Amino acid sequence: xxxxxxxxxxxxxxxxxVGSHTLRHLLLNTDWNIVCPITYKYKxxxxxxxxxLDGIKDYSKRIKLINYDLSHPIxxxxxxxxxxxxxxxxxxxxxxxxxxxENPSPFIVNNVQxxxxxxxxxxxxxxxxxxxHISTDEVYGPAPINHKHKEWEDLHFPSNPYSxxxxxxxxxxxxxxxxxxxxxxxxxTMNIIGEMQDPEKFIPSIIKKTLVGxxxxxxxxxxxxxxxxxxxxxxxxxxxxxxxxxxxNVNNYSSDNEIKVPEKFHIVGEKELNNLQMAELVCNFMKMxxxxxxxxxxxxxxxxxxxxALDGSKLENCxxxxxxxxxxxxxxxxxxxxxxxEWLFL
Numbered sequence: 001x002x003x004x005x006x007x008x009x010x011x012x013x014x015x016x017x018v019g020s021h022t023l024r025h026l027l028l029n030t031d032w033n034i035v036c037p038i039t040y041k042y043k044x045x046x047x048x049x050x051x052x053l054d055g056i057k058d059y060s061k062r063i064k065l066i067n068y069d070l071s072h073p074i075x076x077x078x079x080x081x082x083x084x085x086x087x088x089x090x091x092x093x094x095x096x097x098x099x100x101x102e103n104p105s106p107f108i109v110n111n112v113q114x115x116x117x118x119x120x121x122x123x124x125x126x127x128x129x130x131x132x133h134i135s136t137d138e139v140y141g142p143a144p145i146n147h148k149h150k151e152w153e154d155l156h157f158p159s160n161p162y163s164x165x166x167x168x169x170x171x172x173x174x175x176x177x178x179x180x181x182x183x184x185x186x187x188x189t190m191n192i193i194g195e196m197q198d199p200e201k202f203i204p205s206i207i208k209k210t211l212v213g214x215x216x217x218x219x220x221x222x223x224x225x226x227x228x229x230x231x232x233x234x235x236x237x238x239x240x241x242x243x244x245x246x247x248x249n250v251n252n253y254s255s256d257n258e259i260k261v262p263e264k265f266h267i268v269g270e271k272e273l274n275n276l277q278m279a280e281l282v283c284n285f286m287k288m289x290x291x292x293x294x295x296x297x298x299x300x301x302x303x304x305x306x307x308x309a310l311d312g313s314k315l316e317n318c319x320x321x322x323x324x325x326x327x328x329x330x331x332x333x334x335x336x337x338x339x340x341x342e343w344l345f346l
Contacts, residue, residue, distance in 0.1 A: 087245055132186075132187060143305075195336045203282060210283055236329065
């Protein structure tokens with residue numbers, strides 16, 4: 001990938017799972033300076049940043065780690081520490097559905113406070129060229145069979161507190177774009193996989209349960225239907241974000257009713273798999289048998305959607321494709337995790 005003129009990037013959530021992969025991808029594929037406000041109050045793990053920096057020469061000259069909780073307003077002192085920021089990649093958010101159902105109000109409040117504080121800072125940032133807010137497929141709610149949600153055509157119908165908080169983040173960001181001219185781009189992504197993922201997530205939970213001989217519980221219904229998703233490795237996600245930064249302008253365009261909206265892109269993997277297919281694939285790479293039972297997704301997780309699907313043709317037509325295919329990235333993830341089992345017991 002060709003390097004372009006040096007930029008200063010504010011990367012939030014760098015000690016999170018996807019953020020740490022994005023940090024490494026930016027360091028390897030650009031000469032940009034990267035500012036990372038980090039906190040370990042939530043699910044961030046300090047080791048992710050350390051491992052992401054392995055093998056990268058002189059990284060200390062290009063990254064600045066600032067201990068700051070973005071659920072609090074950004075002070076002038078911290079803003080000065082950030083410096084002259086050109087790009088923002090906002091990956092910071094609480095993200096686990098089960099925890100949002102167990103304790104919804106603090107979960108929602110945190111995610112709303114975070115985006116408001118970041119946008120309040122951004123609207124006064126003179127050098128800001130692009131503000132990419134990373135959102136989720138879940139803002140659209142369940143996808144009917146044979147339907148894929150499309151940018152600015154499908155409405156928000158979040159089914160649980162987590163997805164509602166992400167829908168709120170998008171709408172708040174839209175309002176700051178419209179009112180204050182924040183140079184906004186929104187991306188929506190489906191299920192992310194990769195090394196160093198929290199063991200509460202689907203893929204590492206399959207690996208962990210299989211290793212210790214437990215039964216994997218798969219969400220389904222009484223009609224034999226399993227939940228299904230499109231899966232994408234975290235480095236593919238990072239590659240798409242970098243592609244958008246390098247190739248997409250912050251264009252305002254009009255929909256059919258002539259209301260202007262900011263750019264929005266869906267970042268999607270190349271293949272849809274149901275829960276059973278994914279579990280079987282994981283166990284095949286582990287060379288271990290799959291023990292599973294089907295549980296009614298409505299009983300286990302209220303507000304759970306059986307199927308999500310995004311239309312990724314817009315970004316694909318712009319020229320981006322995932323550089324590493326699903327099965328290759330899944331095998332790499334499993335092999336790494338089996339060599340680093342401590343990540344399954346955080």
